[in-house]
Amino acid sequence: MADFTFEVVTQDRTVVLTDVEYVLLPGVDGSFGIMAGHLPIMAALEIGALEFGPLHGKRRKIALGGGFTEMHDNKLTVMAHTAELAEEIDVLRAKQAKSRAEQRLADRQADLDITRAQIALQKALLRLEVADED
Amino acid sequence: MAQSSRDIKRRISSISKTQQITKAMEMIAASKLRGAQETVVSTRPYYERLTSSLGTALRAVEQAGEELPEMIQGRGGDSHCLLVLAGDRGLAGGYNSSIIRRAEAFMKEHPETEMVIVGRKVRDHFRRRNRTSLAEFVGIGDEANLRVAQDIGQVIFDFFEHGLFDNVTILYTEFINTVTHRVRLRNVLPLPEQIKEVKNAGPEPLYIYEPSITAVLETLVPLYVNAAVYQALTEAKASELGARMNAMRNASDNAVELIRELNITYNRARQAQITKEIAEIVGGADALQS
Numbered sequence: 001m002a003d004f005t006f007e008v009v010t011q012d013r014t015v016v017l018t019d020v021e022y023v024l025l026p027g028v029d030g031s032f033g034i035m036a037g038h039l040p041i042m043a044a045l046e047i048g049a050l051e052f053g054p055l056h057g058k059r060r061k062i063a064l065g066g067g068f069t070e071m072h073d074n075k076l077t078v079m080a081h082t083a084e085l086a087e088e089i090d091v092l093r094a095k096q097a098k099s100r101a102e103q104r105l106a107d108r109q110a111d112l113d114i115t116r117a118q119i120a121l122q123k124a125l126l127r128l129e130v131a132d133e134d
Numbered sequence: 135m136a137q138s139s140r141d142i143k144r145r146i147s148s149i150s151k152t153q154q155i156t157k158a159m160e161m162i163a164a165s166k167l168r169g170a171q172e173t174v175v176s177t178r179p180y181y182e183r184l185t186s187s188l189g190t191a192l193r194a195v196e197q198a199g200e201e202l203p204e205m206i207q208g209r210g211g212d213s214h215c216l217l218v219l220a221g222d223r224g225l226a227g228g229y230n231s232s233i234i235r236r237a238e239a240f241m242k243e244h245p246e247t248e249m250v251i252v253g254r255k256v257r258d259h260f261r262r263r264n265r266t267s268l269a270e271f272v273g274i275g276d277e278a279n280l281r282v283a284q285d286i287g288q289v290i291f292d293f294f295e296h297g298l299f300d301n302v303t304i305l306y307t308e309f310i311n312t313v314t315h316r317v318r319l320r321n322v323l324p325l326p327e328q329i330k331e332v333k334n335a336g337p338e339p340l341y342i343y344e345p346s347i348t349a350v351l352e353t354l355v356p357l358y359v360n361a362a363v364y365q366a367l368t369e370a371k372a373s374e375l376g377a378r379m380n381a382m383r384n385a386s387d388n389a390v391e392l393i394r395e396l397n398i399t400y401n402r403a404r405q406a407q408i409t410k411e412i413a414e415i416v417g418g419a420d421a422l423q424s
Contacts (some may be wrong), residue, residue, distance in 0.1 A: 007207055009180055009183075010280070011177060011180050011181075011280055011283075011360070011361055011364050012173075012176070012177070012280045012364075027344060027345070028344075028345050028349055029344075029345045032335065032344070039341040039342055040186065040339035040340065040341045040342065041341060041343075041344060042190075042191060042341050042342070042343055042344070042350050042355035043343070043344035043345075044344070044345065044349045044350050044352070045353070063178065066353070067353065067355055068184075068187070068350065068353050068354055070187050070341075072339050072341070073339075077183065079180065079183065079187075079357060081284065081360070082284075101368075109397065
């Protein structure tokens with residue numbers, strides 16, 4: 001299969017820049033895949049796991065903290081709030097973040113920002129999931 | 135001599151100690167500045183790509199004749215949010231005070247202004263004058279930290295969504311080179327018109343928007359706000375370090391000059407002392423002889 005250029009960038013660094021066959025992205029209405037020769041597309045991305053690599057076989061994973069993607073000229077760019085490759089994830093920190101968020105949701109103090117705590121929990125769970133399968 | 139030579143000696147030693155400190159601070163700022171300068175440059179490609187995507191999407195909305203979301207079109211109100219980016223510490227020449235002056239001028243022009251403050255110096259200044267702010271970020275260090283920038287962006291965006299204000303402006307110093315920085319105001323929300331003009335070269339492809347163009351814009355705008363905050367923060371930090379480096383260099387140069395002058399005074403005093411002693415001895419000998 002034909003490859004295309006795939007890039008994930010956050011503001012402070014380029015997370016990956018490589019040629020791949022297939023990318024699976026966490027879209028707002030569920031995951032969707034992109035292969036070479038896709039029509040120009042812009043899509044909103046949710047917090048979720050991103051996979052890239054061969055269509056069949058072992059793919060690498062990224063924990064994505066939401067963002068935006070654009071494909072044109074056979075180049076797919078993901079601009080993310082946060083993005084970490086599975087092997088970069090600090091499992092210990094993610095675990096701490098998870099219990100902290102759970103604690104906060106359980107306590108339910110008056111000034112609690114529930115949405116924010118839920119997002120924190122979601123991100124922590126995602127990181128653990130992505131890191132785990134690596 | 136009004137000053138005894140011992141006093142002068144003491145002053146010389148105190149000034150040269152200060153000089154060692156300012157010299158060290160200058161070198162620390164210079165070495166941090168090198169890193170900060172690289173960060174400033176490295177944020178540009180991301181920012182440019184984001185604005186070009188944003189421009190494309192905005193033009194597509196226009197062509198489709200759809201309504202732009204509020205965060206882009208603006209609500210037309212006159213209340214402002216001023217994000218003030220400055221330093222936690224002084225000893226940077228006029229860096230903090232020039233920011234403060236501009237902030238005060240801005241609030242005079244726009245009475246309905248709420249502030250979000252980054253930097254201890256500015257916070258303390260306004261606290262002494264009983265001016266409250268919506269949020270404060272202090273002690274964020276000498277490096278522009280992406281996580282801090284995202285927190286700030288998120289806070290401002292949330293406030294904007296809740297309708298606390300209609301316009302968002304960032305006040306920061308643009309980094310031009312190590313000796314020059316310029317105080318700048320930058321409108322962030324509603325989106326400045328010129329973004330619509332940002333284009334890639336060549337014919338524009340027809341995009342698919344997933345799940346919808348509005349949803350795409352709604353994710354792009356927060357990314358844009360964060361990017362603008364982060365970029366302004368990198369420039370502010372680089373300017374601060376540059377300003378500190380220069381202030382400390384001037385202080386060191388000044389110390390050299392002071393020490394030189396004091397040494398002359400000291401030598402003169404010493405010479406006068408010797409001359410006086412010789413005159414006394416000669417006078418004494420003359421007295422014995424006659």
